[in-house]
Amino acid sequence: MSSEPGGFVDPFTLRDGAVGEPPRHYGNPLGEQRELAAGRAIVDLSDRDILSISGPDRLSWLDSLTSQRLIGLAPGVAAETLLLDPSGRVEYAARVLDDGETTWLLMDAGTGAGFLAFLSKMRFMLRVEVLDRSAEFATVGSLGEVSAVLSAATAQGNGMPLVWHDPWRSIVAGGFQYAAIPVHPAESWDYAESLVARSNLDALGVLPAAGTLALEALRIEAWRPRAATEIDGTTIPHELDWLRSAVHLSKGCYRGQETVAKVHNLGHPPRRLVLLHLDGSDGVLPEPGDEVVLSGDSGDSTVVGRVTAAALHHELGPIALAVLKRSADPAATLTVTTAAGVALAAAQQVIVPPDAGAEANVPRLPRIGAVRR
Numbered sequence: 001m002s003s004e005p006g007g008f009v010d011p012f013t014l015r016d017g018a019v020g021e022p023p024r025h026y027g028n029p030l031g032e033q034r035e036l037a038a039g040r041a042i043v044d045l046s047d048r049d050i051l052s053i054s055g056p057d058r059l060s061w062l063d064s065l066t067s068q069r070l071i072g073l074a075p076g077v078a079a080e081t082l083l084l085d086p087s088g089r090v091e092y093a094a095r096v097l098d099d100g101e102t103t104w105l106l107m108d109a110g111t112g113a114g115f116l117a118f119l120s121k122m123r124f125m126l127r128v129e130v131l132d133r134s135a136e137f138a139t140v141g142s143l144g145e146v147s148a149v150l151s152a153a154t155a156q157g158n159g160m161p162l163v164w165h166d167p168w169r170s171i172v173a174g175g176f177q178y179a180a181i182p183v184h185p186a187e188s189w190d191y192a193e194s195l196v197a198r199s200n201l202d203a204l205g206v207l208p209a210a211g212t213l214a215l216e217a218l219r220i221e222a223w224r225p226r227a228a229t230e231i232d233g234t235t236i237p238h239e240l241d242w243l244r245s246a247v248h249l250s251k252g253c254y255r256g257q258e259t260v261a262k263v264h265n266l267g268h269p270p271r272r273l274v275l276l277h278l279d280g281s282d283g284v285l286p287e288p289g290d291e292v293v294l295s296g297d298s299g300d301s302t303v304v305g306r307v308t309a310a311a312l313h314h315e316l317g318p319i320a321l322a323v324l325k326r327s328a329d330p331a332a333t334l335t336v337t338t339a340a341g342v343a344l345a346a347a348q349q350v351i352v353p354p355d356a357g358a359e360a361n362v363p364r365l366p367r368i369g370a371v372r373r
Contacts (some may be wrong), residue, residue, distance in 0.1 A: 009056075011202050012044035012209060021048050032210035033314045039144025039190075041210040043064040046138035049112025050195065051094075051105040053119070055128035058103045065122060065255065067237065068096070069174055069248040075100035078164045079172075080246040082237060083115065088259025090235045092118075093227040093246065095193065097164045099157030103201055106139055107226035108192055123186055137162075138196045140204065141215055144190050153203040154194045162195040167245045168224050174248030178241045178262065178356040179223070186244075189222035216349040217311035220321050221349050223275060229288060230273070230321065236260075238269035239323060241352050265360035271305070271323045273354035278310070278336065279345040285310045286336045286344060292322050292365035293300055293335045304328040307336060321348070326354050 012018060017027030022044040025032060035041040053062065063070040068081035079096040092115040095106040107115060112132060119130045137155055146154075146163060154161045168186050171177050177184070196204070219226070225240040236259060237247050247260060263269055278286070292305040305324030312317050320336070328355065330333075336344040 001336075003176050007180050008229075010044065011205060012046070015205075015209060020211070023211045024210070024213050026209060029213045030312070030314045033214035033362065034209055036143055036210035036214045037218055037314070038365065039142070041142075041208040041214075043141035043192065043210050043212060043215045044126055044138070044203060045141050045212070045215075047187055047199070048134075048139040048193075049107040049109060049110040050133045050137050050139065051107065051112055051116055051119075052131050052133050053103040053105070053128055053148070054101065054131075055126070057126040058128050058172070059098060060121075061126050061128050062096075062103065063254075064252070065119075065258075066094070066259070067247045067254060067256070068172075069212065069251040070096065070103075073098050073103075075158070076160050078099045079166055082246045082255025083118065084237075084254070084260070088236050088254055088256040089282040090242075090261070092239060095164050095166075095233070097162060099160050099162065104133075104157065104162060104164075104195065106195075106224060111227055125215060129343065133294060134196065135138045138198050138201055140194045140196050142192050142194065142216070146192055147207060149274060150194055150196075150204065153196050153200050154195050155200075164193045165205065166191040166193075172248075174250055175245060176243040176247075176249060176359070177236070178243070178352045180350075180353055184223075186222045186224065189218075189224060190222075191219075191222075196314060212313065216309060217313045217319070220275070220309055220311050221313055221316060223321070224271070225273065225321075230323070232308075232323075235271075235323075236263060236269060238263050238357060239271045239352060240273045240309075241356075249315050263357050266358060268326060268355065268357040269352065270326055272326055272328075272350075272354060274324055274351055275321055275349040276307070276318065276320040276322050276334070276336065276346040277349065278320060280312075280318040282342055282344065284338060284340070284344065286320055286338050290339060291337045292324060292346065293337055294328060294332055301335070304334070318344075321349075322346075324348075328354075332353060 066081040310320035
């Protein structure tokens, strides 16, 4: 039995076969994954953090600090934004929902307190109030249409259900996609997160549940980055194709904007996100941080990146997301070396290509003294 914030017991951990808090699975990870993909199961994400911002200046204030255009965000419309450091590196990622009176920030576990501390220091004389609401509400994930039972249990904000629909499914206004692919796998990623009062979680007991392993596999399949796995202290949004959903390229100034603009218009991101299809013959999955290695013709090997997340997919088999050096050959077969010393062959599927960026197409000026022909 697990005690949640505020003294509530998470009822998902009491279900038959539950392993982990929140449950990673209930005894049948692949079966749960199929049910989740079909829209017939929900996922307990009650370890996630939830902040709220109230006050008339809330959206313009958040807009001025983070990467997404949030001024004028309509009630019920989901968004995603990043807090960057002055060098353009990602510090925090927030899923944003406004109900007309309050802005709700849904965040990965363990990241809410730091973002709250930053926001509290930046209030100045603005009419805003920032609160941690994690002890009051839990996050519940789902794919497809939100079921009637989940809808009935979902918390209301200013008379509307607090449901965040992931904008990753398409390129948002002001965003940009580096992935050069006719049909992006995110087009079928119909993912939502609902806020449910912790005291009301028992009402979801009639719904089938899938563990977080199932959600992670489907997220990896959709090439969807998240703060808890893909950022490492040096990450810039371009490396993860995060301009697709979390960055507005023509909004006003914000911290880190200069780097965002320079890399997108004139340079190239130093690293790039890839999907790895792994050899599953050993029945082993890599862990986050495991090295991705490129072997040379002379038998030497070079570390070119690291795994950020891995899962066993019900159709694709073992897959992983990894961040590689931009210079790593996109056609090369790689090897993932696990902490246990197992070497897994890995075929890469390019997400962010090596030539991503340099979108301004600035003509090169002739060198001084060069002879024109």
